[in-house]
Amino acid sequence: MDVSEILNPLNEAQRSAVTVDGQHALILAGAGSGKTRVLVHRISWLIEVEKVSPYAVLAVTFTNKASAEMRGRIESLLGIPVGSMWVGTFHSLAHRLLRAHWQDADLPQGFQILDSQDQQRVIKRLIKAMDLDDSQWPAKQAQGFINSRKDEGLRSAHIEDRGDPYLRQMIKIYQGYEEICQRGGLIDFAELLLRALELWRNKPDVLNHYRSRFSHILVDEFQDTNSIQYAWVQLLAGDQNKLFVVGDDDQSIYGWRGAKIENIQRFSKDFSGTQTFRLEQNYRSTGNILKAANALIANNTSRLGKELWTDGNNGEPIQLYRAFNDFEEARYVVEQISIYTELDMRRDDHAILYRSNAQSRLFEEALLARGISYRVYGGLRFYERAEIKDALAYLRLMSNRHDDPSFERVVNLPTRGIGERSLQAIRDHSRDYRVSLWDAACTLCQQQLLASRAMSALSGFISLIEKLAGDCDGLDLGDTVELVIEHVGLIEHFKKDKGERGQARIENLDELGTAARQFQYDESIDMSQLDAFLSHASLESGESGDSQSDDCVQLMTLHSAKGLEFPAVFLCGVEEGLFPHKMSIEEPGRLEEERRLCYVGITRARQRLYITHAETRRIHGAETFPAPSRFINEIPEELIKEIRPKQRAPQVSTLRHLRPQTARRRSAPLDDAPLGLRLGQQVSHPKFGEGTVMSYEGQGKQARVQVNFNAAGSKWLVAAYANLQAV
DNA sequence: ATCGTCATAATTTTT
DNA sequence: TTATGACGAT
Numbered sequence: 001m002d003v004s005e006i007l008n009p010l011n012e013a014q015r016s017a018v019t020v021d022g023q024h025a026l027i028l029a030g031a032g033s034g035k036t037r038v039l040v041h042r043i044s045w046l047i048e049v050e051k052v053s054p055y056a057v058l059a060v061t062f063t064n065k066a067s068a069e070m071r072g073r074i075e076s077l078l079g080i081p082v083g084s085m086w087v088g089t090f091h092s093l094a095h096r097l098l099r100a101h102w103q104d105a106d107l108p109q110g111f112q113i114l115d116s117q118d119q120q121r122v123i124k125r126l127i128k129a130m131d132l133d134d135s136q137w138p139a140k141q142a143q144g145f146i147n148s149r150k151d152e153g154l155r156s157a158h159i160e161d162r163g164d165p166y167l168r169q170m171i172k173i174y175q176g177y178e179e180i181c182q183r184g185g186l187i188d189f190a191e192l193l194l195r196a197l198e199l200w201r202n203k204p205d206v207l208n209h210y211r212s213r214f215s216h217i218l219v220d221e222f223q224d225t226n227s228i229q230y231a232w233v234q235l236l237a238g239d240q241n242k243l244f245v246v247g248d249d250d251q252s253i254y255g256w257r258g259a260k261i262e263n264i265q266r267f268s269k270d271f272s273g274t275q276t277f278r279l280e281q282n283y284r285s286t287g288n289i290l291k292a293a294n295a296l297i298a299n300n301t302s303r304l305g306k307e308l309w310t311d312g313n314n315g316e317p318i319q320l321y322r323a324f325n326d327f328e329e330a331r332y333v334v335e336q337i338s339i340y341t342e343l344d345m346r347r348d349d350h351a352i353l354y355r356s357n358a359q360s361r362l363f364e365e366a367l368l369a370r371g372i373s374y375r376v377y378g379g380l381r382f383y384e385r386a387e388i389k390d391a392l393a394y395l396r397l398m399s400n401r402h403d404d405p406s407f408e409r410v411v412n413l414p415t416r417g418i419g420e421r422s423l424q425a426i427r428d429h430s431r432d433y434r435v436s437l438w439d440a441a442c443t444l445c446q447q448q449l450l451a452s453r454a455m456s457a458l459s460g461f462i463s464l465i466e467k468l469a470g471d472c473d474g475l476d477l478g479d480t481v482e483l484v485i486e487h488v489g490l491i492e493h494f495k496k497d498k499g500e501r502g503q504a505r506i507e508n509l510d511e512l513g514t515a516a517r518q519f520q521y522d523e524s525i526d527m528s529q530l531d532a533f534l535s536h537a538s539l540e541s542g543e544s545g546d547s548q549s550d551d552c553v554q555l556m557t558l559h560s561a562k563g564l565e566f567p568a569v570f571l572c573g574v575e576e577g578l579f580p581h582k583m584s585i586e587e588p589g590r591l592e593e594e595r596r597l598c599y600v601g602i603t604r605a606r607q608r609l610y611i612t613h614a615e616t617r618r619i620h621g622a623e624t625f626p627a628p629s630r631f632i633n634e635i636p637e638e639l640i641k642e643i644r645p646k647q648r649a650p651q652v653s654t655l656r657h658l659r660p661q662t663a664r665r666r667s668a669p670l671d672d673a674p675l676g677l678r679l680g681q682q683v684s685h686p687k688f689g690e691g692t693v694m695s696y697e698g699q700g701k702q703a704r705v706q707v708n709f710n711a712a713g714s715k716w717l718v719a720a721y722a723n724l725q726a727v
Numbered sequence: 728a729t730c731g732t733c734a735t736a737a738t739t740t741t742t
Numbered sequence: 743t744t745a746t747g748a749c750g751a752t
Contacts, residue, residue: 064741092742113742189741256738257739357735378740547737557740579738593739619737619743622743688731723735
């Protein structure tokens with residue numbers, strides 16, 4: 001392979017980053033500046049030109065998607081599979097380490113991963129077992145407490161209560177949780193990272209092994225690293241190995257879950273001899289969009305500094321639309337999309353971005369009414385679905401009887417007569433003797449400590465698991481999974497569900513069998529095929545979209561839009577209190593993160609950017625009158641074209657003439673709208689011609705309607721006399 | 728055990 | 743407004 005193949009597709013800044021020769025490099029890669037490309041080409045450069053062994057390269061990302069993409073692109077650029085290279089997420093690499101060194105990490109060989117759902121259930125149960133009032137001690141809060149401490153590298157023993165009774169109780173919960181996990185061989189996500197870090201800290205020989213192996217460490221999205229991840233990278237780097245980290249401080253939007261923007265800010269101080277590169281040429285957006293983004297983000301303090309530019313043209317102005325209410329905002333956005341899709345654009349060229357998930361509803365309704373297909377991102381993913389977790393719980397129990405959350409989950413599913421009383425007896429015994437639920441159940445059965453009915457049910461369950469485990473011995477993974485699903489009674493159980501639900505669940509269970517058959521087992525890791533599959537299920541929760549029918553308008557939160565791009569972006573609900581969110585408005589640090597989120601949103605757009613806000617919005621059922629977001633004011637006026645600047649003198653948009661005719665919307669009627677007229681409805685008047693209902697006031701005979709006529713402008717009319725016809 | 732009713736809370740989410 | 747969870751009734 002030719003060096004020019006690696007270097008030719010790069011611009012100058014990218015090229016100097018890729019070919020850097022010092023010990024450490026920090027690449028500040030703006031949105032759309034070819035960040036992944038630089039990483040991929042850097043790795044190719046190391047291997048092809050510097051003749052570094054792939055074995056000595058470690059590349060870390062945050063999401064499975066990113067690591068899959070990186071691996072794929074490296075392989076296609078180099079033309080060879082890079083099996084020996086460690087490319088993965090922090091979590092998957094930590095997992096791999098712990099599997100290889102489970103003894104040194106003080107773990108049972110068959111340890112399993114606890115996802116956040118499972119974790120919450122464990123904590124909830126623990127709080128009950130501790131006889132605490134769960135309204136005063138919500139599991140969610142305790143979970144947050146535990147995870148944020150772990151993210152800082154703190155175990156329960158490290159935290160001082162300083163006489164604070166709240167802290168003291170939380171520490172106790174944390175302690176109890178640690179015990180349960182250790183006993184059951186369960187590792188939550190934060191624990192994966194913490195254990196991996198402690199493994200290296202406690203076992204210098206293990207650390208040295210990896211230190212001498214990985215001479216080149218590359219980290220993607222460095223602005224998202226938390227304290228543990230930073231410490232982990234630092235430890236592995238030692239003072240010999242070379243770090244190449246890529247990130248964008250302006251796109252740090254996960255501070256609330258432990259990411260430390262300081263990590264990227266202090267990198268060059270912590271690692272002396274760091275060369276910093278800025279990738280500022282943007283290949284994605286028009287000039288106006290970039291100017292808006294630059295101007296907005298300039299309001300943040302303590303940035304590393306970066307300004308995006310393009311050699312393309314300015315493009316259209318940013319369109320700002322002020323809607324009367326949230327409802328009409330959705331109507332407008334969907335109308336615009338329908339105009340563009342009737343011209344030449346695809347539905348999936350359009351993204352509707354919002355700050356909080358609840359906002360999706362109105363857009364969905366408006367899209368539904370227009371018959372435009374759409375996809376909402378961010379629901380449950382495959383391995384998170386209840387029926388899948390049920391089946392996995394059986395498999396997990398087969399692999400490890402002491403997996404309490406799995407035991408709880410399926411001991412009476414499908415119902416087999418193990419009720420709350422028996423279960424409570426099992427839990428009590430488990431707590432009193434500090435044994436797993438499984439062991440407690442076995443003891444209770446042997447000692448005949450339960451009512452005979454419950455006893456036989458329980459021993460039925462125990463022997464079911466034992467029998468399945470025996471039957472599956474020697475079977476391959478696909479057969480195992482299918483055999484378990486078949487014999488455990490879940491299918492029959494879900495058949496009883498009414499409607500489509502049950503059928504869908506059974507199909508998902510089938511799909512699980514397929515997933516197991518297709519699962520690629522990496523034999524180099526020291527674990528059974530089943531354990532590997534179970535870990536995979538926890539670590540990669542799979543695709544979120546149910547049926548990603550191809551051409552759909554894309555709806556998602558700003559957070560989930562990070563890393564994506566769209567020809568047309570609608571940034572909606574850009575209002576004080578919603579965006580920036582009221583929970584973040586007070587603290588300067590959090591406000592800046594909101595601003596970065598806005599920056600992320602703006603820079604998703606390639607060609608066309610709409611920003612919309614509403615003057616009235618229902619939040620939790622109550623009317624609110626939010627001011628336009630300060631972020632709007634931070635964008636230079638000359639980049640913005642207001643679609644309808646003033647309520648009093650509405651302008652007839654040029655687009656209005658392109659409106660496809662009379663596709664009937666089915667917007668829910670406003671409770672007291674006069675004559676059944678709806679905001680946004682097209683009407684015609686004998687004298688003024690056609691127009692749009694903009695507002696109304698009063699009721700019955702007094703009701704007055706404001707109509708914005710295409711030709712005659714805006715008028716207030718008494719509805720009873722105006723003789724308006726719906727178009 | 729399953730359904731209905733009431734209270735409660737309500738950013739953002741990957742691993 | 744709505745979704746979720748807990749609790750009580752059939």
